[in-house]
Amino acid sequence: MEIYYGNIAYSKSKTELVCHKNSYIVVDNGKVISIFDKLPVEYQKYQIIDYKDSIIIPAxxxxxxxxxxxxxxxxxxxxxxxxxxxxxxxxxxxxxxxxxxxxxxxxxxxxxxxxxxxxxxxxxxxxxxxxxxxxxxxxxxxxxxxxxxxxxxxxxxxxxxxxxxxxxxxxxxxxxxxxxxxxxxxxxxxxxxxxxxxxxxxxxxxxxxxxxxxxxxxxxxxxxxxxxxxxxxxxxxxxxxxxxxxxxxxxxxxxxxxxxxxxxxxxxxxxxxxxxxxxxxxxxxxxxxxxxxxxxxxxxxxxxxxxxxxxxxxxxxxxxxxxxxxxxxxxxxxxxxxxxxxxxxxxxxxxxxxxxxxxGNVGSFEEGYEFDALVINNMSDSFIDLSIEEMLERFCYLGETKDITHRYLRGKEIII
Ligand SMILES: [Zn+2]
CATH class of the missing domain: 3.20.20.140 (Metal-dependent hydrolases)
Incomplete structure (x- = not known):
């Protein structure tokens, strides 16, 4: 069981981008179990990988x-x-x-x-x-x-x-x-x-x-x-x-x-x-x-x-x-x-x-999807507070490979 903390975003449909601020994504056997704003008691014994104010998105x-x-x-x-x-x-x-x-x-x-x-x-x-x-x-x-x-x-x-x-x-x-x-x-x-x-x-x-x-x-x-x-x-x-x-x-x-x-x-x-x-x-x-x-x-x-x-x-x-x-x-x-x-x-x-x-089941974080994921730098700056969607949008316009700080394939970190 792995638990990642950060700002989590994924698409459900062409009109629905789901964003969870400061939340936990629970992964087991390389697959997404669920996302929680507050971590339930049964998961609290596991180590949490803390990505702070970064964004976690599907690959x-x-x-x-x-x-x-x-x-x-x-x-x-x-x-x-x-x-x-x-x-x-x-x-x-x-x-x-x-x-x-x-x-x-x-x-x-x-x-x-x-x-x-x-x-x-x-x-x-x-x-x-x-x-x-x-x-x-x-x-x-x-x-x-x-x-x-x-x-x-x-x-x-x-x-x-x-x-x-x-x-x-x-x-x-x-x-x-x-x-x-x-x-x-x-x-x-x-x-x-x-x-x-x-x-x-x-x-x-x-x-x-x-x-x-x-x-x-x-x-x-x-x-x-x-x-x-x-x-x-x-x-x-x-x-x-x-x-x-x-x-x-x-x-x-x-x-x-x-x-x-x-x-x-x-x-x-x-x-x-x-x-x-x-x-x-x-x-x-x-x-x-x-x-x-x-x-x-x-x-x-x-x-x-x-x-x-x-x-x-x-x-x-x-x-x-x-x-x-x-x-x-x-x-x-x-x-x-x-x-x-x-x-x-x-x-x-x-x-x-x-x-x-x-x-197959990749490209989203709905339950059962493979945890093929990217951790992206918080793209905010000191001038303005951005929503998760705006940070993500900014990454797609201004982002570079250095802004992808971690990569996961079916729950395993890939080191390049
Ligand atoms: Zn071609």
């Missing part, structure tokens, strides 16, 4: 991140998607045929992910099996709840980063079989996006998904270029989502990266299969150049989540994604007039409980 989830692109953070941010991919991203990804390089990067990536307070993630690797094994094994050893995908691409890709269709399918099955019984880091089918995948490949991946009960992550209507290119490659398909539906590749969980320019048909199909749309607020203004209609999608009960999208996005901290997402929704509603701005409560909910639900 974040990142639903769209490319681990191999980690070395390219903050580079080529003045390019747009097509050139950024061809000049910078694809050449870097080809280096992961070297497992030594892969291990070096992936170790640092995971350490940095935790440093930024992210404890659950859906991650793209590359086409290379050996390097992808290294990534998923590192995550499994650390007990990080995650999905990891060996990327598939068999057309319209550079010669140094393209697969033969049958090889791609065979290697994906080998990868899934090897890791399907993992406890924490699970395989997910990862066609890069429709323009780089043949229909035969998508169809066979759909069969693998059914056979091994494996979800799918990919990029959906990421940019105007990607949307039009996908339609050109798949004549007869009126939307990006329709391509995946025709290929029978919408297995659970279905994680649609970006979802910036969806048609009503895309939205309808995503909703029908209970898929998740991932906003990547950093990436969206770096190389993608489009803004998701977050308010509109929220109001239409689409599952929304956040991703860092390293390295189209430059920053791993999902807390920064929260503030960027709010900012972007204001710009969208003001200049394009086809959305409403979202609230801090909604954004924090998306980043924690909503994104977390894909991994």
């Amino acid at each position: 974040f989830s990142d639903l769209h991140v490319h681990a191999p692109q980690y070395p390219n953070r903050g580079i080529a941010m003045d390019e747009l998607l097509y050139d950024w991919l061809n000049k910078y991203t694809f050449p870097l990804e080809s280096k992961y045929k070297d497992p030594i390089f892969a291990k070096e990067v992936y170790e640092k990536f995971i350490e940095d992910l935790l440093r930024h307070g992210t404890m659950h993630a859906s991650i793209y690797a590359t086409i290379h099996n050996e390097a992808t094994d290294i990534l998923i094994n590192l995550l499994e050893e650390k007990g990080i709840r995650s999905f990891v995908g060996k990327v598939n691409m068999d057309k319209d890709s550079p010669d140094y980063l393209i697969e033969d269709t049958l090889e791609s399918i065979k290697n994906t099955e080998i990868f899934i079989k090897k890791h399907q019984n993992n406890l924490y880091a699970k395989p997910i089918i990862t066609p890069r996006f429709a323009p780089t995948c043949s229909f035969e490949l998508l169809k066979k991946l759909g069969e693998l998904g059914k056979k091994y009960n494996c979800g799918t992550q990919t990029h959906i209507v990421e940019s105007l270029w990607e949307r039009e290119e996908a339609k050109k490659c798949y004549p007869g398909c009126t939307s990006d989502m329709r391509i995946y539906e025709r290929a029978d590749l919408i297995n659970k969980p279905f994680i649609a990266g970006h979802f910036i320019f969806p048609s009503e048909e895309d939205i309808e199909i995503l909703k029908k299969y209970d898929g998740y749309a991932v906003q990547c607020p950093n990436a969206t203004v770096n190389v993608i150049a489009g803004i998701m209609r977050t308010g509109y999608l929220l109001d239409n009960d689409i599952n929304l989540s956040y991703g860092s999208d390293i390295s189209a996005g430059e920053y791993l901290g999902i807390y920064r994604g929260i503030s960027d997402s709010i900012r972007l929704s204001k710009i969208k509603s003001f200049y394009e007039n086809d959305d409403r701005s979202i609230t801090f409560k909604e954004a924090f909910y998306i980043a924690t409980k909503k994104s977390g639900e894909i991994f």
Whole structure:
């Protein structure tokens, strides 16, 4: 039994942020038992870990991140998607045929992910099996709840980063079989996006998904270029989502990266299969150049989540994604007039409980949730007294990794 004292905050729903000032959170076996303003007698015999006026919050989830692109953070941010991919991203990804390089990067990536307070993630690797094994094994050893995908691409890709269709399918099955019984880091089918995948490949991946009960992550209507290119490659398909539906590749969980320019048909199909749309607020203004209609999608009960999208996005901290997402929704509603701005409560909910639900009971402190938690510096200063919600909001706007003073994964402190 562990008891932590401090200012405790978590989301219950998109309109409900629960805040407990100077309270106790009781954790047993890595799971939240309850939160008390006054500690009941039966718990008073246990040692209390006193975080004083700090804030204790659930850890974040990142639903769209490319681990191999980690070395390219903050580079080529003045390019747009097509050139950024061809000049910078694809050449870097080809280096992961070297497992030594892969291990070096992936170790640092995971350490940095935790440093930024992210404890659950859906991650793209590359086409290379050996390097992808290294990534998923590192995550499994650390007990990080995650999905990891060996990327598939068999057309319209550079010669140094393209697969033969049958090889791609065979290697994906080998990868899934090897890791399907993992406890924490699970395989997910990862066609890069429709323009780089043949229909035969998508169809066979759909069969693998059914056979091994494996979800799918990919990029959906990421940019105007990607949307039009996908339609050109798949004549007869009126939307990006329709391509995946025709290929029978919408297995659970279905994680649609970006979802910036969806048609009503895309939205309808995503909703029908209970898929998740991932906003990547950093990436969206770096190389993608489009803004998701977050308010509109929220109001239409689409599952929304956040991703860092390293390295189209430059920053791993999902807390920064929260503030960027709010900012972007204001710009969208003001200049394009086809959305409403979202609230801090909604954004924090998306980043924690909503994104977390894909991994199980994580992302909240309701009873039975895993105690994956961050202790954040009190963000007040001497000029003004802040409420817990305001401190939290300030952390999402001004916070840095140094403001995360402790990290817990299923009740065990992680030392970085
Ligand atoms: Zn991406």
